[in-house]
Each structure stands twice: as C-alpha cells, then as structure tokens.
Amino acid sequence: MAANYNAEPLLEVKGLKQFFPVSKTYTVKAVNDVSFKVYPGETYGLVGESGSGKSTIGRSIIRLYDPTEGTINFCGMDISGKMTRETKKNLRLQMQMIFQDPMASLNPRKKIKDIIGEALDIHHNYVNTAERDAKVEAILQKVGLAKEHADRYPHQFSGGQRQRVGIARALILNPKLVIADECISALDVSIQAQVVNLMKDIQEELGTAYLFIAHDLSMVKYISDRIGVLHLGHLLETGTTDEIFSNPVHPYTKSLLSAIPIPNPELEKNREVINYDYKTSGIDYCKGTDHLVDGTHFVKCTDEEFATWTGK
C-alpha cells in the first residue's frame, strides 16, 4: 500500500509552538509555528540541525508536552488540548514513538520480554503467556535479535541491539503512526537496511505512516516520500524527496545537502561544504511565509528572498 494522498491526512499539525521557559529572562522557542500533514501509509522525513526542534515536535505530537500554541489533529481527533479518556486510549494505541536515547527510554530493571510485552499487556492483545512470548519472539527476530535475548536486561545489550528493542516495542502493536526519532542511528549499515526494509514491509502490508526523524540524509532520501527541513524551530522547506534533493532552494537546505559525507575517502578529503550561518545570512525566519516553488515544493521566506533564490 503506497501513501494515500486522496485520503484525509492521518496527522495534521497546524501552527505548532512549543516554548520552554528556562528562567525569567530565557525562553527556548524550540518549535516556532510549524505546520505539516502526514498521510496514511506515508513516510515523512524531518531533518535539520541538532537542536532545531525535531524531537520536540515528536514529543509534542505524542503529547509528552502540552503545546504552547497550535492544533494537532490525529485520526480525526483533536489531540492538542485536554483529551477524553477514550481519545487518550486511542492515541496510545494508534501512535508510537521510538525514542532517540534508547537507554533512557528502557526501564533498566525490566527484562526485554517484559519491556516489549508491556504494550501487549496494556491492550490485552493475547490469550495466554505462550502467545505473548511467541509474539515477542517474532518481533525480536524481525529486528534481527534472537529469542535468547528476551531474558536479558537493557544494559546487557550493545547500543544497536538496545535501539532495536525500542523499535520492536513500537512496532508490536501495529500502530497507525510511528514517530521514529533517530531510530537507526546506532545500527551498522546492514542492520539499518534490514530495519528500514522491515519498516517498509510493515508499511506496505498495514499502511503504517512514519514520521522519520534523522540526520542521515542518505537514509532519509531513501526512505521518505516527503521531507521537511527544520532549522531553529522553523520549518523552512517542504516537498517530495525528489523536489528537495534535486532542487533545494533555501540556503540552509543547500548547505545541509552539501555536507553529506561521501563514503569515498579520496573524494572526501578535499571536498568543499557550503557554509551557512543564520546570524550573518541576513535572513529573518520570523518574517518568512510559505512560497510555492512548484508541485508540492514550498519554501518559507520573504518575497524578496524568494525572487533572489529562484529568479521568479
């Protein structure tokens, strides 16, 4: 099942702001007026600098925070304000997040089979322990771990193995939306490929949508249908993967794409990267509005900037 753009969007984020008051004089504007949609069966890649607000967007959507402003619509439910018990339950069942820091998100005192099985317990998804164990084993195998791993504790795993425990936990309930925050960053390329292929298979079979947060642009390019480029809490450029990679318009996007390391040592040694510094760029993100480049490709800027960058 491919992405279904004729359907109602599965997730619609409108004007999301997430501010953190750190002290009286210092507020971090982690997410600043961000809007985007994710359709059923689609993979939406969210990329951008470290600290640009990617994880915060994910955490706001799954409601670990109360959004400062804006609305979040998921499966036709408004989940941005106070939720009913029914809505909360639905949200927990239909949306899962794979966290960036696997160790911090796994209970160190629990065995892996209980960490993964917990979701099944909450939603009474099995008839007896044998079925529960079998389900856990099956998902472990799919992410490249063995059934012997089920009895171990999180600290007894390698970094990449732990990350896969987080992936298994998120995928076991077949949610409609998975927020995958740097979920393959600690995996070697072969296991990365295995996990990404698994995610694609599940998507094809069940129409799962992914909000795929990653810094590895070659992997983002490979997995995403559409991409959003985030910088300092602002969504600067959005479009299909092809539109973004073949015709980046925003100077920030250009610099990001130019810095992708190439696995070719003799080439990598003397390669030039396009530098970008917001402070000296003369651009004010707060003044920008969405401008259509073509197709579904938008860039956030002023009219003058748009004219200079595109010649339109």
Next chain:
Amino acid sequence: MSEEKKREKILDVKDLDITFETTAGKVHAIRGVNIDLYQGETVAIVGESGSGKSVTMRAAMGILAKNAVVNKGEIIYRYRDNVGGIDYNPENDENAVWKEADILKMDKKWIRKHINGRRIAMVFQDPMTSLDPTMTIGKQIMEGMIWHYKIDKKDAYNRAVGLLKEVGIEDAEKRMKQYPHQLSGGMRQRVVIAIALSCNPDLLICDEPTTALDVNIQAKILELIKKVQKERDIAVIYITHDLGVVAKVADYVNVMYAGKIVEVGNINEIFYDPRHPYTWGLLSAMPDLGTDDDRLYTIPGSPPNLLHEKEGDAFAPRNAYALEIDDKLEPPMFQITETHSAATWLLDPRAPKVEMPAELRNRIERMKKEAQANGSKL
C-alpha cells in the same frame, strides 16, 4: 605526522578474549581481538551491531561490566607521565619518558586516577548513560578538570564554556546551568565530547560520537577532533557505522565480526580493495546517493548467536563465498600487504579464485573515477 619521526605504539590489544555470564549461559563476545594504535593516528572500528566494538573499548578503559570474564589477553597501554598540569604537553618536554602498563592487570583505583578521563577519554555511545541527570551540564564538564588537575573553579568554568563553544553549542553560559534533559540529543552528545576533551587525554575513544548530529555539526566536531589531534598528537579511535565518517577521518580501519577483527587495512585498502566477504557485504549495504534502488542490500541471515559456539568461521553461514573448510576451521589472518590482512580462506593460495560481487566492483570503480576526476592519484 612528519616522516622522520618514529611511530610510537600507544595501545596494543593482544589476543583479547572475553565472555559474559548470563542466565541463558555464557556469551562469548570477544574471541581473540588484536588492535594496534600509534600516537597521532586515527583508527576506525566498523562492524556489525553486537560484534564487540564497545566491549573491546570498555576493556581498554578498565570498565567492563560485572558479569564479564576476561579469559585471555593483554591490553598494553604506553604513556608518558603528566608532570606539568592540565596544559602540559609531553611532546615539548625532552625529559618525558615512556612507561607502559597492562590495563587488565591494574587495580580500579590506579585506573581511575591515571587512565579514566585523564589519559584515555571515551565518548560513550549512549550519551544519557554517561551524564548525571541531577547535575548541571557545567558542573559535569568542570568535574574532571578539578579532580584530576586540581585547577581552580574559575579556570575550570572558563575552560568549560570555551569547550561548549568549540563543540558548537550556542549560548554556552546559559547552557552551563541547564540539566541534561533540557538539551537536545545532539547537544547532549556534544557535551559528552566536551567532557572527554576537557582533561586533554592522550587517547580519545569515540563510540558512535556523531550518531545524533546533523551533517554540518558532525563535520564541525570531526574537524575539532582533528585539530586537537594535530596540536597534541593524540591518538583517536572511532567506532562508527557511518562509512562516510570513516572515509573522512580514518588512517586505518578494523572490520569486526562476531568478536573478531576479520579485516584490517589502511583506509584506501579497505574502501577500494576489500578482501573479506563480510567487508564486501558492509560496503554493499551503504545507501548510495547515486542510485535509486528500491530496496537496500542487506547481508543475508542473522548475526551468530554468541551463546552457541560453532566450529569453523563464524561468518560462514551467511557467506555466499564460503568454502567447505569454512565449516570446519577458522581462517587465520592472511597478510596481503604490510598494512592489509584479512581472515578468510579465500586468500589461501589453494582456494579457488573468487571476485567480489560485480555490483560492488562497479561501485568501487565509479568511486575511484570520481576521486580521480577530483585530482586523486588512485
């Protein structure tokens, strides 16, 4: 590295063998690892998830888990005594003498005082596990400098702010007062890097140091480490799955599989002339920006279960090029050049001649052409 200078070996991991005791049995995680490292040089360790990269490095730091048993091996670390405080550089001191110690034989107290953080610093894979959630970032960066070098608080504070700026964290003074959970994943990772650099180590071990960093900041961090390396001639070990990073920083590459180094070579030998079928698989699995394949290549099968040891080569069940002997006997390291060797029976003179997969060959040819077009003399 100047030509006339003698290469000084600073780390020599010899035949390291480690098992873990678990409820399900013994996990034989490290099965005879050998790694050499010279002053001022950069070695990358790549390999499958779970192959033993982090455990090997934890052993070198003297911080193995409680259920670990070292069955065999030595980890010889060579160093010069730090006699002149935090900015002392033995390179500029003609009286500095080399000493050596087997880390595996030293007691915890000695290791804490002389090794951890001070001479060997490690950037851990999971930043959250090495940061204290109840302590401000600033305190955590200053701690080691004050403990190891007894410098005063103000000096430590200024150095800490300087380090935060160097790793690209803006508003450094404000960030000093924050707690780990108030930072983004990549910022936490950079704080850990700042802590590692704070005590001017001789050997820096970076375990997946840039996994949470965007490409721009990643480039910045790699440049920073290179700069420090040049200034102080320190050695750096990178554990990373990102072959783009390897291509950028490494002088030598060790490829690890199931608790063993299966191929070692200089950077060009590994990227342009790989010999071990596992290395072939690894290189084939890189996503390639130049193509639009619908599915990524993965190495077939799953990693061996280290609970059950098998005879012969651990990679054989997944190796399309396995020979009969692979099921019976582990291959030794076959030397190809002075710097390049690989543990595969394919290199035995009696083995049939086998070429790497055609797709990989084409890709390497393309990479070489691209490099040549950019002025490389490959």
